Amino acid sequence: MSASPQKAEVLTFGCRLNMVDSEELARRHGGAAETVVVNTCAVTGEATRQARQAIRRLHRERPEARIVVAGCAARIDPQGFESMAGVTRVIAEQPPTRAFAASEGTRGFLAVQNGCDHSCTFCIIPTGRGASRSVAPREIVAQARALVEGGKQEIVLTGVDLTSYDADGLKLGGLLRLLLRETPALARLRLSSIDCIEADDDLLIALGEEERLCPHLHLSLQAGDDLILKRMKRRHLRADAIRFCERLRAVRPDIVLGADFIAGFPTETEEMFAQTRALVDDCGLTHLHVFPFSPRPGTPAARMPQVARDVAKDRAARLREDGEGALERHLAVQVGKTLELLTERGGMARAADFTLARTPGVEAGRMIEARVVSHDRRALLTSPLPSPPPLSPERKSGAG
The missing domain is CATH 3.80.30.20 (tm_1862 like domain)
Incomplete structure (x- = not known):
């Protein structure tokens, strides 16, 4: 079995759509050479400034790396990024209309x-x-x-x-x-x-x-x-x-x-x-x-x-x-409720309404029910409810 192609490292700035674009960029520019893709954002001047700052830092700390610049800021000002030290390539074309x-x-x-x-x-x-x-x-x-x-x-x-x-x-x-x-x-x-x-x-x-x-x-x-x-x-x-x-x-x-x-x-x-x-x-x-x-x-x-x-x-x-x-005020109203939460990394979870909750000790990727006991002004503090025990063979078959 052949090994999966190595993905490029990607630094992502900006919106969730950029994060989706970054997944495709990582696949497209992966390979043996050390490559870092900087996926830029242009929604504000500050966002573009941060991307340029990151490129300068990358080149200073990892001078052997191939730096590929993509994203909105790169499409708006390709010449400006091409002139930066360490930049190997600027991707200026529009992203394809595909379901990434x-x-x-x-x-x-x-x-x-x-x-x-x-x-x-x-x-x-x-x-x-x-x-x-x-x-x-x-x-x-x-x-x-x-x-x-x-x-x-x-x-x-x-x-x-x-x-x-x-x-x-x-x-x-x-x-x-x-x-x-x-x-x-x-x-x-x-x-x-x-x-x-x-x-x-x-x-x-x-x-x-x-x-x-x-x-x-x-x-x-x-x-x-x-x-x-x-x-x-x-x-x-x-x-x-x-x-x-x-x-x-x-x-x-x-x-x-x-x-x-x-x-x-x-x-x-x-x-x-x-x-x-x-x-x-x-x-x-x-x-x-x-x-x-x-x-x-x-x-x-x-x-x-x-x-x-x-x-x-x-x-x-x-x-x-x-x-x-x-x-x-929203968090205070949730205290005492039982919510269904989707757990994430770092002991956190989200309710269906996007409310953040703390679920320490619970592995990521689980849908759990938890009782809200308090909040810390940023997230709910919860106590997970025990999962129901699995049915015995007799109960599964309806015997008895």
């Missing part, structure tokens, strides 16, 4: 869409990933089945603009129903970040009817003030976000919501920022991803009147504090 899968411990990630047709003023990603394109459902089902056969109990669907999925007559809601029907052994199907204004009605129907579809969504909201949303060139307004969250809770009362926010966007006043802070409660958000605005060269927002960097950082810190308070 990646594993992260106990869950699998499945890329079903790539690219974006929108033009948010702060975002350079359409330049880095191209126009929106969707993977054929049959490819997605095949990859999902392979992940399940490989032992994955949870699959996360990911993409640049997931709610724009449209292939072979199926939109996102229809794809979810197909996947759940074709993978009956899959315990959980989860979605990554979605756009509230683009979600189709079938998605809400699926959330209400499909128990294995996780009651958790992460929303790309970015701001809570209408004028800032217009200057961002977002396609929703404040009221749209609130209405969407209300519709979600109407069909799935146990749903838990997260959101991305940018603090200190150009022209944002303190009053406008207050509208964003209020949206956390108005939408009933639990998990926040907050970023101080970072101007990205080549975007319209970089040419707008800027908010002072220290002000943007201060606003981001306050918004994160709001998120910490919302998470703490």
Whole structure:
């Protein structure tokens, strides 16, 4: 039997989709030579700076290594990365529209869409990933089945603009129903970040009817003030976000919501920022991803009147504090409940609604029931319930 080909080492920056891309890059660039692939992100100037810093450190510490640079930042500025010492190759072509899968411990990630047709003023990603394109459902089902056969109990669907999925007559809601029907052994199907204004009605129907579809969504909201949303060139307004969250809770009362926010966007006043802070409660958000605005060269927002960097950082810190308070309130409500948890490495686990739990001493990859005894403001503290004893031969056969 021949040995499996050696995978290249990969340093991944950015989103979950990049993590899926990294799995393919590791396979493609593996071999005998010492190769390190740096999969870059361009969502902010800071993300690109970190990638460049990592390349310089790699070349300094491992001068014999072949450094291959890929990802969004490499596609946007290939010449800039080609000029860096130690870089052997820059991959500037767009990634193919295929159903790539990646594993992260106990869950699998499945890329079903790539690219974006929108033009948010702060975002350079359409330049880095191209126009929106969707993977054929049959490819997605095949990859999902392979992940399940490989032992994955949870699959996360990911993409640049997931709610724009449209292939072979199926939109996102229809794809979810197909996947759940074709993978009956899959315990959980989860979605990554979605756009509230683009979600189709079938998605809400699926959330209400499909128990294995996780009651958790992460929303790309970015701001809570209408004028800032217009200057961002977002396609929703404040009221749209609130209405969407209300519709979600109407069909799935146990749903838990997260959101991305940018603090200190150009022209944002303190009053406008207050509208964003209020949206956390108005939408009933639990998990926040907050970023101080970072101007990205080549975007319209970089040419707008800027908010002072220290002000943007201060606003981001306050918004994160709001998120910490919302998470703490959510955790407190869970105390005393019995939850089904999927265990991960490091003594951690996730509930179906993405709530983090501590399960010390329990091996990864198990679906367990645990009672919530307390929390530490970040995660639930749990006590696993004993598994039921196996049936005796007599009880299995119904004898006696």
